[in-house]
Amino acid sequence: MEFARDLVANLALGLDLAASATNLTYCFIGVFVGTFVGVLPGLGALTAISLLLPITFHLDATASIVMLAGVFYGANYGGSTASILLNLPGEPSSAVTCLDGYPMSRQGRSGVALLMTTVASFVGANIGILVMVFFSPVILEVALEFGAEEYFSMMLLGLVAASTVSTDSPVKGVAMVTLGVLLGVVGVDVQTSTVRFTFGIVELYDGLSLVAIATGLFGVSEVIASVRTVGRGHVDRKSITFRSMLPTREDLHRSWAPMLRGSAVGSFFGALPGTGAAIASFMAYAVEKKAASDPARFGKGAIEGIAAPEASNNAAVQTAFIPTLTLGIPGTVTMALMIGALIIHGITPGPLLMTSRPDLFWGLVVSFWIGNLFLLIINIPMIGLWIRLLSIPYHLLYPAILMFVCIGVYSVNYNFFDIVVVMVFGAAGYVMRLLEFPPAPLLLGFVLGPLMEENLDRAVLISRGDFWVFVERPISAAFLGATILLLVWMPWRAWRGQRRARLQSRQTGSA
Numbered sequence: 001m002e003f004a005r006d007l008v009a010n011l012a013l014g015l016d017l018a019a020s021a022t023n024l025t026y027c028f029i030g031v032f033v034g035t036f037v038g039v040l041p042g043l044g045a046l047t048a049i050s051l052l053l054p055i056t057f058h059l060d061a062t063a064s065i066v067m068l069a070g071v072f073y074g075a076n077y078g079g080s081t082a083s084i085l086l087n088l089p090g091e092p093s094s095a096v097t098c099l100d101g102y103p104m105s106r107q108g109r110s111g112v113a114l115l116m117t118t119v120a121s122f123v124g125a126n127i128g129i130l131v132m133v134f135f136s137p138v139i140l141e142v143a144l145e146f147g148a149e150e151y152f153s154m155m156l157l158g159l160v161a162a163s164t165v166s167t168d169s170p171v172k173g174v175a176m177v178t179l180g181v182l183l184g185v186v187g188v189d190v191q192t193s194t195v196r197f198t199f200g201i202v203e204l205y206d207g208l209s210l211v212a213i214a215t216g217l218f219g220v221s222e223v224i225a226s227v228r229t230v231g232r233g234h235v236d237r238k239s240i241t242f243r244s245m246l247p248t249r250e251d252l253h254r255s256w257a258p259m260l261r262g263s264a265v266g267s268f269f270g271a272l273p274g275t276g277a278a279i280a281s282f283m284a285y286a287v288e289k290k291a292a293s294d295p296a297r298f299g300k301g302a303i304e305g306i307a308a309p310e311a312s313n314n315a316a317v318q319t320a321f322i323p324t325l326t327l328g329i330p331g332t333v334t335m336a337l338m339i340g341a342l343i344i345h346g347i348t349p350g351p352l353l354m355t356s357r358p359d360l361f362w363g364l365v366v367s368f369w370i371g372n373l374f375l376l377i378i379n380i381p382m383i384g385l386w387i388r389l390l391s392i393p394y395h396l397l398y399p400a401i402l403m404f405v406c407i408g409v410y411s412v413n414y415n416f417f418d419i420v421v422v423m424v425f426g427a428a429g430y431v432m433r434l435l436e437f438p439p440a441p442l443l444l445g446f447v448l449g450p451l452m453e454e455n456l457d458r459a460v461l462i463s464r465g466d467f468w469v470f471v472e473r474p475i476s477a478a479f480l481g482a483t484i485l486l487l488v489w490m491p492w493r494a495w496r497g498q499r500r501a502r503l504q505s506r507q508t509g510s511a
Contacts, residue, residue, distance in 0.1 A: 014362030030070020038078025045075035061345035100305030124311030127263035128318030148459035153479035163441040180445020220426025262308035270316030277313035284312030333440035
């Protein structure tokens with residue numbers, strides 16, 4: 001009963017903050033921009049958030065995080081549009097929607113597919129928010145018992161999981177995390193005032209700018225990679241009317257259960273480090289195909305094949321905020337940017353966030369509900385606008401994007417050196433793509449590296465130099481044990497895959 005009273009009071013506090021004119025405005029801006037970049041293939045939420053980070057310097061913390069979060073979950077709504085109409089996913093998490101969404105479009109049912117993805121996204125997002133509302137306080141109670149040892153071990157596990165589970169090459173993922181940690185310690189050490197890795201460059205004494213690195217790695221490199229690959233779309237706008245978007249009774253009957261199952265899958269995977277919305281959507285599709293009475297329908301325009309993944313990826317986007325806000329551990333690179341945006345405003349995500357700034361936490365949660373209502377208004381009546389966007393030639397978009405990148409980064413510190421950093425990391429990010437090195441673990445290492453160092457120093461100082469304290473504390477030991485198991489399991493999994501491939505090649509050769 002007391003929990004229910006506290007929950008109602010917290011939600012009322014959040015509504016008071018989220019319903020202010022300023023936060024409503026930035027929430028709408030966020031979801032609108034998110035839908036915009038989600039619709040356009042080649043951009044995406046990560047790129048948009050990277051480009052918008054400089055703007056957050058001129059906003060208060062709540063408005064900043066509400067806007068950036070709106071971009072994040074708004075992009076997942078818009079990502080399905082290009083998947084259905086052009087067979088080009090606007091977001092990685094929308095790639096699986098192509099499998100059945102595009103065949104539905106070829107059958108003249110693109111309107112139904114677009115409407116059902118919006119409804120499924122809304123259902124999944126709301127279930128994800130409910131999971132966040134009820135589970136965050138529970139996680140908080142456990143997290144309040146954590147000390148510096150537990151935080152260090154947990155961050156180490158998060159980095160290893162994010163760099164190995166979600167990448168094709170665990171070795172490359174770990175290498176990029178290590179590089180990110182090294183970049184994170186550039187500058188003057190706060191504890192000892194030692195100058196590290198500056199090579200005599202005065203501008204590096206304060207460290208590298210998170211905004212510049214994120215914008216270069218994901219914004220500029222994405223533009224470079226997309227210039228030659230993204231062209232003009234060809235969509236028959238006249239074929240998509242409000243009447244064509246009305247689903248049949250059979251469509252509704254086939255969709256409600258997949259939406260619920262997909263939401264459950266997404267809520268689970270979204271809260272795990274190293275997974276995210278893309279993995280959640282593919283898992284939901286696999287579960288739905290397994291549960292179907294006629295799996296042969298999938299890939300040929302089955303409406304379950306779009307309802308489950310879209311519900312799943314939007315539920316995952318919402319529950320990804322649980323470990324980020326309650327523990328300060330980003331499960332994905334987008335969540336790392338969210339943490340960076342909060343740190344820029346002097347707010348450290350973690351257990352103390354809910355107690356020291358409950359207005360921000362619950363205001364953000366309530367803004368999720370408001371933002372998802374905005375997305376229903378934006379996506380259904382304005383579907384004609386998003387379809388027209390797919391016809392804009394990309395060569396008209398990318399010069400404007402690069403111009404706003406330079407203006408935004410320069411406006412943070414009014415330092416030309418930051419623009420140089422953006423261009424260097426933009427080129428580096430493009431080279432990483434060519435060499436198939438994932439840039440996301442680098443940014444995770446850059447954000448978490450200094451936090452890990454801070455907790456390591458604190459733990460060693462308290463224990464007077466005794467490193468066994470990390471093993472003596474049960475929770476810390478459990479995190480370290482899980483990290484070791486993960487490091488052992490990944491090479492074993494790679495060896496099994498190579499062994500299976502050799503056996504298959506031998507069987508093919510003998511046949």
